[in-house]
Amino acid sequence: MQRHKPLAQLYSAYTTEDFQVWQLLFKRQMNLLRPQASKLYLKALEDIGFNGDEIPHFEKMNKRLESFTGWKVVVAPELVPQREFFQLLSQKIFPATCWLRTMAELDYIEEPDMFHDVFGHVPLLTNEAYADFMEGFGKLAMKWIDVPEIIALLGRVYWFTIEFGLLHEKNMPKIFGAGIISSPGETANSLSDASVKLSFDITQMLSTDYRTDILQPVYFTIKSFEQLCAALPEIEKSLAALTYAEKYCY
Numbered sequence: 001m002q003r004h005k006p007l008a009q010l011y012s013a014y015t016t017e018d019f020q021v022w023q024l025l026f027k028r029q030m031n032l033l034r035p036q037a038s039k040l041y042l043k044a045l046e047d048i049g050f051n052g053d054e055i056p057h058f059e060k061m062n063k064r065l066e067s068f069t070g071w072k073v074v075v076a077p078e079l080v081p082q083r084e085f086f087q088l089l090s091q092k093i094f095p096a097t098c099w100l101r102t103m104a105e106l107d108y109i110e111e112p113d114m115f116h117d118v119f120g121h122v123p124l125l126t127n128e129a130y131a132d133f134m135e136g137f138g139k140l141a142m143k144w145i146d147v148p149e150i151i152a153l154l155g156r157v158y159w160f161t162i163e164f165g166l167l168h169e170k171n172m173p174k175i176f177g178a179g180i181i182s183s184p185g186e187t188a189n190s191l192s193d194a195s196v197k198l199s200f201d202i203t204q205m206l207s208t209d210y211r212t213d214i215l216q217p218v219y220f221t222i223k224s225f226e227q228l229c230a231a232l233p234e235i236e237k238s239l240a241a242l243t244y245a246e247k248y249c250y
């Protein structure tokens, strides 16, 4: 499908269909998320000020983000290459698309659009511990950026936390990962008996592969974003041990 992928947000270029898509997706997801999302995501959504009637303005959103954690969002036409992506995270910058799927693609879209990138990822960047983890993760990835095997393992950590992570609240798993937050299918699947919920464990996470084309069979549940931040040195140690083992033990 021929799609226009802007390099900058031109707000007046959004069509009536774009507004309808945003509103439909926003309302539908909010109905599902109110009882099932982490209260930290729901609070972050209020803090960032998104609503169903207005496609978020990047400029406005950046002013809010700036006042909470100093992060900012830049427009990317599509998925950015890994080196650039991790470099941006290390500088407290999140790249996001500013185009929306069409009405015909409401339920599924292969590549991330603005609803995933902005509704899914941006609100929690107002949360200090979450934002610190993202920055620390970017810095850690940049140390290993020239070692593809390590970057692939770090990709698993990103996948099972930032994209598909759950958070324990009052002994119940709640949703915070952007891949779940922006998808009705994932929202239902992640908290149902159809999927396995594992406690956050670096060794297990690093050795668990994932697929991008199915509903996730396994999710990891963290206790807090502070736990994620505190795990960064352990992640680094595990990666260093793995490269050492590869160099000298095989």
Ligand SMILES: [Fe+2]
Binding pocket: 112, 116, 117, 121, 163, 178, 179
């Ligand atoms: Fe994402």
